[in-house]
């Protein structure tokens with residue numbers, strides 16, 4: 001019997017599986033700690049974020065907000081004589097995603113001294129990763145210290161009759177679209193659904209949102225979703241809440257798609273985007289070879305080390321560990337994990353293992369900022385009032401109408417927005433802050449600093465916002481709080 005020849009072992013200190021932004025950050029921080037690193041990528045260096053998520057969606061949405069900002073003011077309004085130039089909007093997206101070409105990112109990896117191994121990687125027993133390139137034989141990488149899984153997530157489609165043959169859109173098709181459907185149905189009222197409904201409505205689609213929950217953006221304060229629904233409806237979109245899709249029919253590939261709702265009603269569209277959540281990409285990465293179940297999230301401790309792996313050599317960052325499905329939080333975990341692996345490789349015990357220490361991921365649980373680039377923008381950090389209550393915190397909720405702030409009324413005629421801070425009364429610090437309104441995304445980091453730094457409320461009173469900016473909302477919230 002002839003045995004298949006085994007590939008030679010290639011030794012590295014660290015092997016990173018998946019080159020999205022979190023994986024790249026982990027690799028770079030491990031290099032900075034003096035370790036040799038290989039990073040394995042099966043598709044494009046830069047991951048979902050760079051080519052089918054954050055970057056294309058935000059470059060597509062930016063002209064939408066620029067146009068509505070111009071339209072919100074007498075003087076500039078008169079200078080806006082037409083609609084968005086769809087071809088130019090798509091062309092700008094294309095240049096940001098470099099037409100789905102990752103050559104510059106590969107060059108950056110090389111400049112950092114990180115070896116890029118292209119192909120599908122699978123763990124093959126402790127510290128071993130077997131990579132199958134699209135052409136040629138497999139390569140076997142062996143990690144002396146650690147393997148970091150950062151393989152991300154994929155869109156989840158519900159198991160509906162008729163769905164599999166109906167050529168529906170997921171976020172990938174939406175963010176890489178080349179044309180604007182005349183009628184677009186959007187299923188799901190989370191962040192992807194809300195942002196893409198905003199985009200395509202502005203580009204001229206007749207949008208129908210089919211939302212199972214009672215409103216949009218269910219993880220934020222309820223007023224965020226309410227203000228976005230109001231704006232979407234005024235723009236002509238139809239937002240149906242409390243409704244579920246029961247089946248899907250598309251008779252011919254080029255023909256329309258019909259969504260049959262649970263009450264029997266039908267919605268006909270040219271395309272249907274299913275934005276119904278994400279599943280971790282862990283089903284085909286060899287987890288079973290080290291005693292873990294494929295397909296699920298990878299639970300980790302606060303050093304991002306995967307629970308229950310003998311020898312403690314396996315780490316997971318980014319969407320796969322499900323702590324916070326956001327690029328900036330995955331990158332943060334990448335920085336933490338680099339420091340952790342560096343310290344452990346040097347054989348030194350981890351220092352600073354308390355929350356907010358150098359080797360502990362803390363912010364991805366305690367202070368997660370998120371900006372939803374809808375119209376208006378919704379931005380939040382920390383806990384909502386409901387979440388704080390669920391956790392048994394003694395809080396005071398302070399609300400203020402953002403439209404009443406002078407800076408906001410200078411920013412846009414008829415500025416519509418709202419702000420809320422949730423004060424933790426026992427610790428005398430902010431537990432969470434939410435802003436909704438045009439331009440609030442850039443305001444959010446002030447709140448993130450206040451929450452992370454646990455600034456006492458009396459000291460926050462001395463942080464004087466500039467007049468007349470939207471930031472003056474801080475003064476109004478604090479005045480309301482202090483009475």
Ligand SMILES: Cc1cc2nc3c(=O)[nH]c(=O)nc-3n(C[C@H](O)[C@H](O)[C@H](O)COP(=O)(O)OP(=O)(O)OC[C@H]3O[C@@H](n4cnc5c(N)ncnc54)[C@H](O)[C@@H]3O)c2cc1C
Pocket residue numbers: 017018019020021022023040041042043044045046047048049050052053054055057058119120121122150151152153171175192281284285317318319320324325326327328329330
């Ligand atoms: C439409 C959309 C918009 C978004 N907008 C934002 C936003 O504005 N801001 C924000 O913070 N977050 C946003 N997100 C979330 C963000 O995209 C993710 O949190 C982020 O991409 C997670 O990074 P990751 O490295 O975990 O996964 P990914 O970016 O998916 O990267 C994982 C990489 O691993 C590779 N890979 C997978 N399996 C293997 C394997 N077996 N072998 C080799 N390589 C493998 C993949 O090809 C991929 O390149 C958005 C998400 C979507 C869907």
Ligand SMILES: NC(=O)c1ccc[n+]([C@@H]2O[C@H](COP(=O)([O-])OP(=O)(O)OC[C@H]3O[C@@H](n4cnc5c(N)ncnc54)[C@H](O)[C@@H]3O)[C@@H](O)[C@H]2O)c1
Pocket residue numbers: 158187188189190191192193195210211212213218244245275276277278325326370371372373
């Ligand atoms: N600007 C940003 O920061 C940004 C933008 C886009 C995505 N993201 C991240 O990407 C992740 C994924 O976003 P997403 O919108 O896909 O997921 P999500 O979890 O935010 O929302 C999914 C929505 O789909 C609904 N849903 C699930 N199954 C359904 C079904 N069968 N029928 C109808 N509705 C159903 C859920 O109730 C939920 O409201 C989010 O966690 C988010 O953090 C971030």
